[in-house]
Amino acid sequence: CKYPDFEDWPDDLVRSKSFDFADVLEPDALNIIDYLESPENIWEIRTLLRELRDKLTTGICVVMLQKPGGRDLPYGKDWAKQLPRMVVSMEGGILKILKGKSWAQKDVNPDGLRWSFKLVGGEEFVNPTFLGKEQEY
Known part of the structure; x- marks a missing residue:
C-alpha cells in the first residue's frame, strides 16, 4: 500500500477539479470522483465514463453522479449504467x-x-x- 494511513497522504493527493478527470486518473490506484457533472446531452455521460475506464489498468474509479429524487438512475439514465x-x-x-x-x-x-x-x-x-x-x- 502506497499510503498505509490517511495521515501519510501527500498534500496534492486530493485535487479540486471539475472536468477532464481522465487527465489526472491514477491507472493502478483507487480514484474517487465526487462528483462527475452530467453533460448537456445526457447520452454523452457514457463517453465521459469510457474515458475514465479506458485509462484504468489495475485500478478502480468510483464516480458519484447526481440523480433526481425518487428515481434510482442518475442524470444520463441508462447511458450512465452501460459501462460501470x-x-x-x-x-x-x-x-x-x-x-x-x-x-x-x-x-x-x-x-x-x-x-x-x-x-x-x-x-x-x-x-x-x-x-x-x-x-x-
Whole structure:
C-alpha cells in the first residue's frame, strides 16, 4: 500500500477539479470522483465514463453522479449504467445495487439487493441492515 494511513497522504493527493478527470486518473490506484457533472446531452455521460475506464489498468474509479429524487438512475439514465462494473443508488437511508457485473457468489445475482442505513455526520454509515432483493429485479 502506497499510503498505509490517511495521515501519510501527500498534500496534492486530493485535487479540486471539475472536468477532464481522465487527465489526472491514477491507472493502478483507487480514484474517487465526487462528483462527475452530467453533460448537456445526457447520452454523452457514457463517453465521459469510457474515458475514465479506458485509462484504468489495475485500478478502480468510483464516480458519484447526481440523480433526481425518487428515481434510482442518475442524470444520463441508462447511458450512465452501460459501462460501470457496479451501479449503486442511495436515497432516504436505502442503498440499492442497480447493477453488479462481478458477482461475489456465483449463484447470487446482486442486482436489486438493498440495505438500510443511517448516515451520521454526513460521513459515517451506521446500523446497516440487509433488506433483501427488490421484487422487480
